[in-house]
Amino acid sequence: MFVQRRTKGGIFAAAVVAAAALVASALPAHAETGVTSSTIKLGVTLPLTGAAAPGYNKIPAAMKAYFDYVNANGGVNGRQIKLVVKDDAYSPSQTLSVTNDLILKDKVFALVGTLGTANNEATTRLVNSQGVPRLFVNTGFSGFADMKKYPTTFPLFPSYATEAKIMGKYLSDNFAGHKVALIYQDDDFGMDALKGFSTAGTTFVAKIPYAALSQADPSVIGKWVTSIVASGADTVVMFGVTSATGALAGGLYKAGLIGKVQLILGSVGSDGTTLKGLLGPLAPALAGSIAASFLPSPSDATDEYITQFKAINTQYNAGATFDNNVLVGMNTAMMTVQALRAAGMSPTRASLIKAIETKGSTWASAAFSPLLYSAKSHVGYTGYWFGKLGLDGNAVSVDGPGKYTLYTTDSGSGAVVKAAAARPAMPAKGLPKN
């Protein structure tokens, strides 16, 4: 009897141990969505097809190239980064559909570099309800820094209002007494800019609005030129997209005004590679124009970030031309790697967000601008430098090659501060060790 009871007890104990082991193996220390012991899955949405695709469609390959490079060098805390790319054709309804896929089906850990203002707006309810971190969104809309409305979202780029305020300061410092005309896109993009210029107290002899995409109409360009001539302006600020800058250059050339008016271009409308493609042999007509930027010029061979990214691009991106889009993709990917490293050995969505809020402002990034991340702010870059376009279409700092003067401010009424640019050094071999 006694023996039999002992056996029963033994079987019971063994059963309890086995059951406990089963439960334990089924629940591996509460793994976070999208994170396994060997991988971290991220997602990005952007236009790969449709009218908005040219240029932007180079970004995901550049991001993947950088992640592949990091993966080949051991990954992030031993985990390989996987990037799931989804095309949204720049339509917010498609963005929501494919983001549903990313979050509910592919079960990504976080979204990274998602592109477009309305596109990000459309996924906000989903992102907020699921608590998915949305890092380094690719848009200049200042609203995304609102931590109450977008608690898990981190913008990276400076806002359009910031840019206009800084341009206003640059104009009053360097073009006092000049007659300045402004051409701007007549939508939110331009409205943000008008707000910034009015805060800066900039006065224009002519303000010329144009409807988005109307720059393709030659009669519209004719009107711009007539308005410029009628106003007697000697300086023209172009706050539009790159195709509008191209059209303006063509118009000024036809009217024989090249060299007679000084052009000042916003960061959205001054991509050298795109302008070269648009203008062909006319491209040198833009030489001498002043352009605002926050990233270094992709052609600056003396810049340590550019040379390192270029090397990675050659090795991992199948010979893609290194331009601003590749730079944006790699820079976003490098910020992401630092965020994932800082999120700890067992990263969670909460620890990722906390990592950016507490440490994000110190990370290495190519832009000549501080990052304003903190527990109280999700604002990314805040500053611009000014460059002169050369005959090759690339901007060189107005203070001479490699010397950058940085103008920083906020999207509100804060003052514009001028300082020598300083940024963290590129980590050795482009591999963050934060």
Add this chain to the structure above:
Amino acid sequence: MKHKSPIRRLAILLFIGALLIAASGRVDQLRAYQGAQVAIFAIAISAIVLLTGYSGQISLGHGALMAVGGYAAVLSRTHWNIPYPLSFIIGSAVAGVFGFLLGIAAARLKGPYLAGTTLALAVGLPSLANQFHVLGGEQGLTFDAGNVPSWLGSDFSQYRWFFVVTVIAAIAVFWLLRNLLSTRYGRRWRAIRSNPTAAALAGINVGRAKVLAFTLSSTVAGLAGSLFAMLLGLVAPLAFTLTLSFTLVTGAVLAGVSNLGGSIVGAVVLVSIPELSNAAASHFGGSDKVTANLPGVITSVLLIATVLFIPNGPKMPKLSRQ
């Protein structure tokens, strides 16, 4: 074929609706979202079926009419703080009034001229949002559909709730349209589509009947637009592009144009194409560029094949009646 009474039709539709809503509890959130998409597309396609299949008028601009409904719903909800089901009614009504005015012009136009006019609408109208500050510009206006009613419990996901709302709306639309089409209005529209001259000689006021069809079709499209705004959580010019208008026409062609029940088939096909192409791409491999362009290719091929081989669309014996 024997006529079903409106009550019997309602009973059948309500039964199907109840089944769908019960089934929605057994699928994940992603399927619930796709179900809501199907319901919205089915409503929008039925608007085109009503217009093209019955009154013989072509519209390439129903995406723009959806935009009118969507913006009206959002603005009325934001500025007057009304319950959102009421904002759907306002969205539909505003689109209806808009469609009435458009219909007056449309009734004088035929074939390619009408197609051109509505195409211009699809291109031009959504970008109006950039001209007036109240319309929110490029980033659009958000639509706050609030939370899931608390009596449904905390497990009831938002997408499942949207699915329920859209299915109820779709049932209402299908029931009303089905009944309307078996009245003298439906017969008049079919007479006009077959032969406008003969219809006029038979005493039908062709112009008036066409305007009525356009008004009604716009109202239905406006409802689809309002529901679309709820599902997206916003309205923005980019949400109502030319592509949307063309997608709807494609759906209508796949549905068989003159087949109300077929709109559901068309909607299911439109929603499942990206899913199928994704599965195909991951099965056969291929670059991102191929994957990105595959849905467009599949849609175009389906459209051409339908027109070539089954111009009247797939047969739905139970639901369709010519």
